[in-house]
Amino acid sequence: MATYGLIEYATASPEIREVYDDIMATRKTDYINNFWKALAAHPATLRRTWESVKEVMAAGALDPLTKELIYLAVSATNQCGYCLASHTAGALAKGATPEMVGEVLAVVGMANETNALAGGFQVEIDERFKTQG
Amino acid sequence: MATYGLIEYATASPEIREVYDDIMATRKTDYINNFWKALAAHPATLRRTWESVKEVMAAGALDPLTKELIYLAVSATNQCGYCLASHTAGALAKGATPEMVGEVLAVVGMANETNALAGGFQVEIDERFKTQG
Amino acid sequence: MATYGLIEYATASPEIREVYDDIMATRKTDYINNFWKALAAHPATLRRTWESVKEVMAAGALDPLTKELIYLAVSATNQCGYCLASHTAGALAKGATPEMVGEVLAVVGMANETNALAGGFQVEIDERFKTQG
Amino acid sequence: MATYGLIEYATASPEIREVYDDIMATRKTDYINNFWKALAAHPATLRRTWESVKEVMAAGALDPLTKELIYLAVSATNQCGYCLASHTAGALAKGATPEMVGEVLAVVGMANETNALAGGFQVEIDERFKTQG
Amino acid sequence: MATYGLIEYATASPEIREVYDDIMATRKTDYINNFWKALAAHPATLRRTWESVKEVMAAGALDPLTKELIYLAVSATNQCGYCLASHTAGALAKGATPEMVGEVLAVVGMANETNALAGGFQVEIDERFKTQG
Amino acid sequence: MATYGLIEYATASPEIREVYDDIMATRKTDYINNFWKALAAHPATLRRTWESVKEVMAAGALDPLTKELIYLAVSATNQCGYCLASHTAGALAKGATPEMVGEVLAVVGMANETNALAGGFQVEIDERFKTQG
Numbered sequence: 001m002a003t004y005g006l007i008e009y010a011t012a013s014p015e016i017r018e019v020y021d022d023i024m025a026t027r028k029t030d031y032i033n034n035f036w037k038a039l040a041a042h043p044a045t046l047r048r049t050w051e052s053v054k055e056v057m058a059a060g061a062l063d064p065l066t067k068e069l070i071y072l073a074v075s076a077t078n079q080c081g082y083c084l085a086s087h088t089a090g091a092l093a094k095g096a097t098p099e100m101v102g103e104v105l106a107v108v109g110m111a112n113e114t115n116a117l118a119g120g121f122q123v124e125i126d127e128r129f130k131t132q133g
Numbered sequence: 134m135a136t137y138g139l140i141e142y143a144t145a146s147p148e149i150r151e152v153y154d155d156i157m158a159t160r161k162t163d164y165i166n167n168f169w170k171a172l173a174a175h176p177a178t179l180r181r182t183w184e185s186v187k188e189v190m191a192a193g194a195l196d197p198l199t200k201e202l203i204y205l206a207v208s209a210t211n212q213c214g215y216c217l218a219s220h221t222a223g224a225l226a227k228g229a230t231p232e233m234v235g236e237v238l239a240v241v242g243m244a245n246e247t248n249a250l251a252g253g254f255q256v257e258i259d260e261r262f263k264t265q266g
Numbered sequence: 267m268a269t270y271g272l273i274e275y276a277t278a279s280p281e282i283r284e285v286y287d288d289i290m291a292t293r294k295t296d297y298i299n300n301f302w303k304a305l306a307a308h309p310a311t312l313r314r315t316w317e318s319v320k321e322v323m324a325a326g327a328l329d330p331l332t333k334e335l336i337y338l339a340v341s342a343t344n345q346c347g348y349c350l351a352s353h354t355a356g357a358l359a360k361g362a363t364p365e366m367v368g369e370v371l372a373v374v375g376m377a378n379e380t381n382a383l384a385g386g387f388q389v390e391i392d393e394r395f396k397t398q399g
Numbered sequence: 400m401a402t403y404g405l406i407e408y409a410t411a412s413p414e415i416r417e418v419y420d421d422i423m424a425t426r427k428t429d430y431i432n433n434f435w436k437a438l439a440a441h442p443a444t445l446r447r448t449w450e451s452v453k454e455v456m457a458a459g460a461l462d463p464l465t466k467e468l469i470y471l472a473v474s475a476t477n478q479c480g481y482c483l484a485s486h487t488a489g490a491l492a493k494g495a496t497p498e499m500v501g502e503v504l505a506v507v508g509m510a511n512e513t514n515a516l517a518g519g520f521q522v523e524i525d526e527r528f529k530t531q532g
Numbered sequence: 533m534a535t536y537g538l539i540e541y542a543t544a545s546p547e548i549r550e551v552y553d554d555i556m557a558t559r560k561t562d563y564i565n566n567f568w569k570a571l572a573a574h575p576a577t578l579r580r581t582w583e584s585v586k587e588v589m590a591a592g593a594l595d596p597l598t599k600e601l602i603y604l605a606v607s608a609t610n611q612c613g614y615c616l617a618s619h620t621a622g623a624l625a626k627g628a629t630p631e632m633v634g635e636v637l638a639v640v641g642m643a644n645e646t647n648a649l650a651g652g653f654q655v656e657i658d659e660r661f662k663t664q665g
Numbered sequence: 666m667a668t669y670g671l672i673e674y675a676t677a678s679p680e681i682r683e684v685y686d687d688i689m690a691t692r693k694t695d696y697i698n699n700f701w702k703a704l705a706a707h708p709a710t711l712r713r714t715w716e717s718v719k720e721v722m723a724a725g726a727l728d729p730l731t732k733e734l735i736y737l738a739v740s741a742t743n744q745c746g747y748c749l750a751s752h753t754a755g756a757l758a759k760g761a762t763p764e765m766v767g768e769v770l771a772v773v774g775m776a777n778e779t780n781a782l783a784g785g786f787q788v789e790i791d792e793r794f795k796t797q798g
Contacts, residue, residue: 042368076785102574175767235441253342308634501707519608
């Protein structure tokens, strides 16, 4: 169970309700994920985290689905069970096909493998990779 | 320095040269990254890893640039210095703009933050996220 | 289930009981966490780990609650479910308030985010940070 | 070198200078860490990250030094070289003694050890740890 | 539940059955782990991953049990619950004794501890460790 | 540079010298790794860590080389540069051949890949893996 339980809308303070309202309006849903209900135990963290997620995940140079797939990639690397469940749902809701999810996870698996190999063989960085951008 | 040094083309065995040739042909370059030159100390790992990377990173349901950005996301999460240098170079070579790289890293940062928060607050998985696909 | 099950006091060897007794005496409790009962499958690891934990977590330059909060921070970063459950309980037992736990997790989330950003942007260490202490 | 280099105050846009000014005013210093100068390649990430760090690291239920020590604990767990250098400097600047830093790292080491042991022995969570807060 | 469910032999495509058949023949069993049944949602990843695992885990300079113990060490470090369950079973099936598993996990715990300490104390690499092989 | 520098034998306190003497006697060498010289800034951590490493790495159900290879596997997974350098040296000193190191790293790479895949596909644990030992 979440450390301080889940705070439902009905019993939430006005400060928390304001965030919940913005989540529902932004995402066009009447559902609040357990993640937010658990963070509500510390309202400042709830508000700040939501505002950051809202800004970061909005369409920009990358579309929202690509951002969701990147979220999935990080969550798989970190073995975060909750995050894998919620961001897999998020990716599917945004139109990810089994083929796309399969390819994301194939890349994630390969990246974790070669990350360990690069470290393990103590490979030094190529001169040409040292100046970029 | 790489554990067993870097094996250059000039001194490589035919088995290793065959992989190097395929890397250069596939990538349309005459440059072999230090990563492959270090793995060449164990030819079976060099060959298997290259064949897997070649297959996984080819265009499919996701385009090669998106795959490179996912590689970058995993490498940043794992703090793999070599991988960050080589896959940042890879992303830039495939046309990533500063705005795109900035957004990828913003998502990666946010995902690492909320992964830690979801774990830290011990959030239980929403029922609706338990059946997917 | 734990790999080798949980070894209860009633059926434990004298070597294991001695550790269990010290845990209960040091912590002023009659409860032994599952962690120790699982480690008891390898008595040398049980004894060594307990002695180290006992020494490290004792009051010193830092008070026991601060140490428990640091334990929580590491456990959230590592996504260790068992450790999060037991050290959250430990922190609450030592007097951590919701506000304190919330602030710890906010710092942990932020640190995981900026760790990924510092790696991702390949930031070089400032000269002034290279000589310290 | 940072992916897009370091943006110095003299050549920064007004949007970036505003953040730099706030960093210097808040921290009562005329020095801007490389971290911020590298993030400035993506001004939205620079601004959002600084605002979050400023809010999270301010004195609250925990004092700033304790927060800095938690930052250090996470950075050591993640093997983030840049973060270790900058937050060790931050902790020392806020008055951490060698004894305090030694105890933080001792706890961090122990937590990483027992995290791996709890996972490795597949320890199930004690019933009493499942309801908290 | 696995993202796309588990694909059983009875309903699998010929492409998937071919992999399942090879797994059962290679391992001399009629049981297919959930891992493979879940990967079957993306047949290319199923095939490639199995072929790599088959090659890497075969007897070579290291015997299969030692390889399984190394798999266990990585899985404990990564807090991968599924992997810990399946590779603990694998190690026991290959003859690992409680004493061996206990020693593996003791080394894994210690390595995770000293990894964090080496990073935390910012230890520079000894000159004599820079040239090896 | 190490946070508090490296404490050399000539200037070490009797408490530190006692540990250094035991390291040199146990390992039959007159060389002290930087790791120990850096930990000496906190003598209690130096002593406790050395005693644990000494006990854990001694021959038992597993031989010292196998233990060293497991140390290498964890260090590669954690991207610990110092640890990779020192434990690669340790493995080579204990007789590891390039073929053995190559196979260890191949297993480590594969384990990191399948760990991410098992998490990413949200694979549930097989019933038969839930009771072991």
